[in-house]
Amino acid sequence: MKVLLGVSGSENASYAMEVTLERLVGSEDDLSVAVYASDAATDIDEVHQQAREFIEAHDVTADVRRIEGDPASSLSDLAEREYDHLVMPGGSKSPTGKIQLDKVHQFVLLNAQLPVTLVR
Amino acid sequence: MTRRYPDERVSDFPKPPAEIVDHEDREIAIRVLDADEAEDLVGMYLEFNPEDRAQGIPPVEEPQIRDWVDSVCIENGHSVVAWYDEDIVGHAMLVDDDTGAAELAVFVLRDYQGARIGTALCETLLGHAQTLGLERIWLSVERWNEPAIRLYQNLGFQRTEQETLELEMTMRLEPE
Numbered sequence: 553m554k555v556l557l558g559v560s561g562s563e564n565a566s567y568a569m570e571v572t573l574e575r576l577v578g579s580e581d582d583l584s585v586a587v588y589a590s591d592a593a594t595d596i597d598e599v600h601q602q603a604r605e606f607i608e609a610h611d612v613t614a615d616v617r618r619i620e621g622d623p624a625s626s627l628s629d630l631a632e633r634e635y636d637h638l639v640m641p642g643g644s645k646s647p648t649g650k651i652q653l654d655k656v657h658q659f660v661l662l663n664a665q666l667p668v669t670l671v672r
Numbered sequence: 673m674t675r676r677y678p679d680e681r682v683s684d685f686p687k688p689p690a691e692i693v694d695h696e697d698r699e700i701a702i703r704v705l706d707a708d709e710a711e712d713l714v715g716m717y718l719e720f721n722p723e724d725r726a727q728g729i730p731p732v733e734e735p736q737i738r739d740w741v742d743s744v745c746i747e748n749g750h751s752v753v754a755w756y757d758e759d760i761v762g763h764a765m766l767v768d769d770d771t772g773a774a775e776l777a778v779f780v781l782r783d784y785q786g787a788r789i790g791t792a793l794c795e796t797l798l799g800h801a802q803t804l805g806l807e808r809i810w811l812s813v814e815r816w817n818e819p820a821i822r823l824y825q826n827l828g829f830q831r832t833e834q835e836t837l838e839l840e841m842t843m844r845l846e847p848e
Contacts (some may be wrong), residue, residue, distance in 0.1 A: 646727075646775055646778040647768065649728065650726065650727035655836075
């Protein structure tokens with residue numbers, strides 16, 4: 553199975569990467585990581601760098617891809633066209649601890665035509 | 673994402689402590705939470721029905737409840753609680769975000785819901801917020817939670833019309 557993990561520099565990105573990599577150990581799945589900017593404040597170069605460092609630290613094989621254009625639809629399109637499963641961090645937490653899903657999550661959940669897993 | 677707040681300010685909320693008789697004729701005391709009452713607050717959340725969670729809070733398992741009560745409710749939050757006899761049956765809190773505004777969350781045990789305790793908790797919490805000089809208050813609520821949305825609208829919260837999965841509402845308080 554080809555798994556695409558979409559990350560954008562949220563606090564949960566490392567946790568989602570950790571969990572996804574652990575589940576891949578011993579399986580025959582291939583992993584790609586797609587980095588995107590969920591809002592104007594995100595530095596996509598930084599997210600790209602973090603993803604590369606994480607992969608190296610875990611000594612796994614995974615390519616890193618950059619999403620250009622509108623992140624929500626571009627991530628969805630890429631996942632549908634080239635992968636079997638889309639995995640994403642399951643949202644960030646508000647000050648009270650409430651889970652907050654961003655526009656990319658919402659679009660993907662409502663539109664992507666493949667299995668989507670939110671990691672929490 | 674910059675949150676939009678109304679231009680008009682809301683004022684005149686009652687200040688804690690308060691005593692109310694709820695719709696079931698129970699005498700409920702509403703007070704600012706003391707740090708040494710943390711265990712009582714944990715006690716409430718151990719009784720809390722997981723079906724009444726909102727967006728993942730309160731946590732369900734005891735270790736996570738304790739951690740959340742300590743680090744979010746007590747350390748980072750301003751809380752008022754509703755006491756019935758010796759038990760805390762409702763809790764409303766404001767937690768500072770990074771912009772000088774505060775997020776509001778309120779929870780009431782199922783057996784005590786629908787009795788206006790949530791309203792009383794929020795009113796006194798907002799009164800307390802006025803005393804503390806907090807001006808910008810926001811919250812998020814599930815779009816299908818009509819009773820909660822009505823409660824917030826009656827308090828003076830306005831929808832921000834954000835394209836988010838959950839409904840966001842804001843209020844600008846008059847400090848007192």
